[in-house]
Amino acid sequence: MSATVAHQPLRLGLLGSPNSGKTTLFNALTGLRAKVGNYPGVTVERREGRCHVGRRDAIVIDLPGTYSLEPLSPDEAVVNRVLEGAIEAPPDALILVADACSLARSLLFVAQVLRRGVPCCLVLTMIDELQARGGAIDVPRLERALGIPVRGVIGHRGRGLDALRDLLEHPETWGHPHLLPPGEATERAAWADSVLDSVSARRPGTHRLTEAIDRVVLHPLAGSLLFAVVMVGFFQLIFAWATPAMDAIDGIITELAAATRSALPPGAWSDFVADGLVAGVGAVVVFVPQITLLFGLLYLLEDVGYMARAAFLADRVMSRIGLEGRAFVALLSSYACAVPGIMATRTVPSPRDRLVTILVAPLMTCSARLPVYALLIGAFVPARSALGPLGLQGLVLLGLYLLGAVGALLVAALLKRTLLRGDALPFTMELPPYRIPTLRLWFSQVWGSIWAFLRRAGTIILAASITLWLLLSFPRVEPPVGASEAEARRFALEHSYAGRAGHAIEPAIAPLGFDWKIGVGLLASVAAREVIVATLAQIYAAGEGETSLRAAVRGDVDPRTGTPVFTPATVAALLVFFVFALQCLSTIAVMRRETNSWRWPLFAFSYLLAMAYGASFVTYRIVAATMGAG
């Protein structure tokens, strides 16, 4: 029995408060090969990594950061359940991580953990900062006072790690506290103070640089201005600066599709590889520049310490809709694209708030909606001035942006009051000292996000894009003799499964003023919203360029009634439909990845479809009544 146990890897739980340097230590111990998953039933991420401690193999389980072992929500209870072995085999020993500079507070948590009686050791991080701030801790004395082993490390420089690994090899030799710390809060604080007084030659002074920077960064006026500049820059980065890279990827994918097409004999197989497979891979890779830029900046701001300040400044506004400051950046990012926006919700510590943010993120007007808006507004809204210099077209566009934002706020407020009512978690956020970020930690965080997207969302996007391509291309029906190339493509689409489905759903979408052609466009746009433009171009057998498509949709007439298909009411209803509907496979895939279940993406898709349908119906009726349907 004991022989087999010796070969089992040692299970070490990494436990500490947010900002304690836990992630840095996890990365330093395990390298870049973390296995990421979720705990069952909650949206809490579970990370584990392997490492060697001396001659033994160990699995390090990175437990969610927490200030207390008294959970206020099922999500917070995860730590307790892991310690009790209710989810998986409990860790053999715990590595408690605490920032050496805020030991006065961390000891309160250490006391809670010591009372559990699990073998544990204490790792003090940021020993260098403690010294820089004039503090000192007598580590051997702290070991004697607590009764457990204590090691100091400088995680990002890898200092102290060898000594820590030597210690971790034999948790069975670790000591236990002679006397358990008190459980009552006031006595526990007195205990922490007495421990600190006995071991700490000097308590660290305030971080003068942080004080100085905060005087500006949190200044009511200067701080708010800086916040606006950072957020505009952030938005600009993922909205505009990612575009050249995305266009380049688009170009490469088009070239690649053309190259495979010319290399393979013409036919269904060549079409599949070029339009299905290569284009599907392109649909995944095209997000990489945005995700890289977003997370590059996000983690930079996080590691420096600015994200907490931004959340501090934005909290009051966000609290109006029941969310907190840290959800702001995620919602802002969603204006560029909901995919990085949803991934950015990882900075929201409350899983419930995070879920609400994920569910409303698709309502922010992302850049993929712009081509659709541009086509419809360009074709049907007269280009005349409405209010002084403001054109009517611009005003309609602004209205669509506002409609999405208002929808998001209302849904968030509603969800927080009903389905995802808060666990009454108090809002508590630490403002960490400003720190110079380390390249290694930053790189591992950014790379981890890209890899997670490619591996777990990318595969779903790829499979779904290929499926959709199959539906739009099969069954193959021979076009009539003498048809032009554009007519042949239109014919193929109309007789495909998707074309037939467009006809089939016509009765359902007729109340919104949509005909089967718009139906096919809506089905195809589930791949990505902007696809409706290309699909409509194919249906209308339009030539290259947007102008001819505009003319084609404007001139389309219902063969039965002889009235135009695109009446003002239909156009308005279609625009409103696009404001709300979740027509984006990539968003659904990334929701699946972030919540680790199909339940929430399905919920989001359904509620947004219901909202889109309802709002479109009302819009159609109102516009038809005021402007006439025909």
Next chain:
Amino acid sequence: MPRPDVPTAQPDAPVRLSSLPLGHAGVIERIDRDDPIARRLMDLGFVPSTEVRVLRRAPLGDPVAYEIRGSRLCLRHSESKLVWVRPLGARQA
């Protein structure tokens, strides 16, 4: 204008942490209520006889950043009003 929760007559009488002016410090007397939220505040260091200092107020007045037990923590008014402190007056860092 004096605020109703700041008794001006007795400078040393306990006041709510939420009414402590910017830059002022106080010693925590007690926390209203004995529920999970109160216990969480204590786990964060808001324990009787601990000193707390008001660092910054967000532009719209809420939340407020405090220095307590060597770290900077932000609380909203809904939590800081639960904490009663004995004012110590203005304090430098």
